[in-house]
Amino acid sequence: MNEKGFHITEAVFTEAEIENIIICLEKSGLEKKFGVREVLKSNPTLQSLLFTENFIDYLKSIDPVCDKCIKSIYFDKPPHANWIVNWHQDLTINLQGRKEVIGYKNWRVGKERTVVQPDRKLLENIFTVRIHLDDCTEQNGALRVIENSHKRGVIDIKYWMQKKSGKERICEVKKGGVLAMKPLLLHASRRTENNKNRRVLHVEFCSKKLPNGLNWNEKVNIP
Numbered sequence: 001m002n003e004k005g006f007h008i009t010e011a012v013f014t015e016a017e018i019e020n021i022i023i024c025l026e027k028s029g030l031e032k033k034f035g036v037r038e039v040l041k042s043n044p045t046l047q048s049l050l051f052t053e054n055f056i057d058y059l060k061s062i063d064p065v066c067d068k069c070i071k072s073i074y075f076d077k078p079p080h081a082n083w084i085v086n087w088h089q090d091l092t093i094n095l096q097g098r099k100e101v102i103g104y105k106n107w108r109v110g111k112e113r114t115v116v117q118p119d120r121k122l123l124e125n126i127f128t129v130r131i132h133l134d135d136c137t138e139q140n141g142a143l144r145v146i147e148n149s150h151k152r153g154v155i156d157i158k159y160w161m162q163k164k165s166g167k168e169r170i171c172e173v174k175k176g177g178v179l180a181m182k183p184l185l186l187h188a189s190r191r192t193e194n195n196k197n198r199r200v201l202h203v204e205f206c207s208k209k210l211p212n213g214l215n216w217n218e219k220v221n222i223p
Helices: 015-027 042-052 055-064 120-123 155-165
Strands: 004-007 035-037 069-075 084-086 093-094 105-109 114-117 127-132 144-148 168-171 179-180 187-189 202-206
Touching: 004 168, 015 042, 069 093, 084 155, 144 179
Parallel strands: none
Antiparallel strands: 004 179, 035 069, 069 202, 084 187, 093 114, 105 114, 127 179, 127 202, 144 168, 144 187
């Protein structure tokens, strides 16, 4: 992942573990929604299902001192409600409030969360894990990534679109597998074309402490 910016690992979760996660989402009414933020913060049962011994070992293999989840989102791309995600980097974090910090910019203060672009050092410490609740193929919106693009820092997307430099990969992942990626990696996705759902739990992790008394809006400690 450090070299290319992403890595796919199959069978991190068993079939039974994924089914239990899906049942938990259904009981919470989340399976009918297309995007739900802070699903771990608001659902302790989901936390217990997600943080299996195997998954914790997997996280520690990426960052041995990783101790917390700082963002969680449930995504679905059902056939009847479909969309394209254009090329972008994940440049922001969610906080509880605003305090001035050198290198932190583009603040947006809302009722539920404060959003900011932190300095590059913090962004490089974060990693994202996408847990696939369905088989994800090119036909149903698998993530597209540009290898090594995470090493370029914050990219001018409009300028990059004119050049389209770098090798594109389609990240097909089977149910129970995970895609780990760096937030500075350029990524996008197309619409689904095979009349199947593409359900994903998007979970971000960080081992760094925030500066100047800032606090994560969502913080779930790894057991």
